[in-house]
Amino acid sequence: MQTYSYYSLGVALLVAMGACSSGSRDTELPGGDTIIPVRVQPLTATDTAGAVVATGTFTTDDETALSFRNGGIIQQLRVREGESFRKGQLLAAVEATEINTALQQAKLGLEKSERDYRRAQQLYADSVATLEQLENAKTAFDAARQDVERVSYQINHTAITAPFDGYVLQRPANIGQVVGPGTPVLVVASRGKGGWLLNVGVSDRQWSAIRVGDAATVTTDALPGKDLRAEVARKSEGVDPLSGMFNIYLKLADAPVSSLASGLFGRATIHLAKASGVWFIPYEALMDGDGGKAYVFVTYDGQTARRVAVKVSDIQQDRAVVTAGLEDGGSLIVSGSPYLRDGSPIIIK
Structure with a gap:
């Protein structure tokens, strides 16, 4: 009071x-x-017209990680980092002895089930086998045929062939290494199509202020004293769980291909629209x-x-x-x- x-x-x-x-x-x-x-x-x-300064790494718009569907021991790696390749070229392969053995076993099983099915048909025609025995033989024959198709499909994925004309950005694996299904073996990009991007992380407030099409200036130690023109190509629609930030992809307009590499560090100044x-x-x-x-x-x-x-x-x-x-x-x-x-x-x- x-x-x-x-x-x-x-x-x-x-x-x-x-x-x-x-x-x-x-x-x-x-x-x-x-x-x-x-x-x-x-x-x-x-x-007002402001700017957002952010850092990130270079990547390409069509960067692709190639891997084996079933994994195994790498037997061949025919390209190195920076090398070019043509569409359809063999790039890598895993040791296929185990899968070839499985295919031979599946084919032997198919031959046996086919003989059993034919014998069941003859016995059923002679009223010796029942309808149930004939149907069981038919089911076994169909299952063996599907098994051969499954193993044949797996054999077709023991090698990696080039999906397009391009070059190798990274080769994270080596010959003799055991890799699991989906483990990246080669990281590649097509030549002259996608171009270079700078992937930068920004806060939620900065993300809301940035618009697709905003101009940007990019610098990198790989090109000292040179400012690269860029613009915002796209924005992520969710937060990156690893960094806790939102990703902004800047498309470079005049970056020399031979002077950059995937993973290089870059710094961007994004000029916000008025x-x-x-x-x-x-x-x-x-x-x-x-x-x-x-x-x-x-x-x-x-x-x-x-x-x-x-x-x-x-x-x-x-x-x-x-x-x-x-x-x-x-x-x-x-x-x-x-x-x-x-x-x-x-x-x-």
């Missing part, structure tokens, strides 16, 4: 000082509400900030304070960047806010 008395006395003194200076303004409304003295500033939206409706306000005007949300007090008539929710995109030293909530204009209350509530009567100092 004592603290409240000091506060009331202080406010009363301020109001009294304001009344003395203005001479014609009341310090208390008929209902008993105290008029709070405040300072204001006009609200003016500012057109955006309007941004307000720079004093940091002290913000109330009850929580993440990107806060409240401010504004006045539209110079006599009443209104509490307005705003969206804050950035804090810059002694000012805040507001991107939404102040579209209705008015004047921002920059002092006296802690004593206000929505609808409080005010007097402008």
Whole structure:
């Protein structure tokens, strides 16, 4: 109660000082509400154009990891990193002794089941075998035939042939290495089709500000002193679980193919498209900030304070960047806010 008395006395003194200076303004409304003295500033939206600086690694638009369907011991690797290849060329193969043995066994099983089926047909025609025995022999014969087809399919995937004309970006495996199904053996790209990309990670706030088509400038230690032109080609629609960031893919317009390699480090400056409706306000005007949300007090008539929710995109030293909530204009209350509530009567100092 004592603290409240000091506060009331202080406010009363301020109001009294304001009344003395203005001479014609009341310090208390008929209902008993105290008029709070405040300072204001006009609200003016500012057109801004910013930039996002991010780092990442180079890749290609059609980078493909080639692997074996069933795995095994690598027997052949016919290309090295940086080498070119033609469509249909044999690139790698695994040791196929085990799968060839399985195929021979499947073929022997097929021959036996075929003989059994023919014998069952003859016996059934002579009324020696039952219909059930004939049907069982037919089922065994069909299953053996499917088994041969399955193993033959697996044999066709013991080798990797080039799906297009291209070159080798990486060769993460070596001859004699045991690889599992789907393990990358070669990382390749087509020649002269996809072009180079820089894959950079950005925060969620930066991701929302970047638009496809935004221009960018890329630099890399592989090309010292050279700025590469690029633009935003696409944005990821989800967060990368490994980095916890969103991926932005920058398409390079004039990168020399022979001077770059997949995995090289690069730095990008993304030039954001011009955006309007941004307000720079004093940091002290913000109330009850929580993440990107806060409240401010504004006045539209110079006599009443209104509490307005705003969206804050950035804090810059002694000012805040507001991107939404102040579209209705008015004047921002920059002092006296802690004593206000929505609808409080005010007097402008």
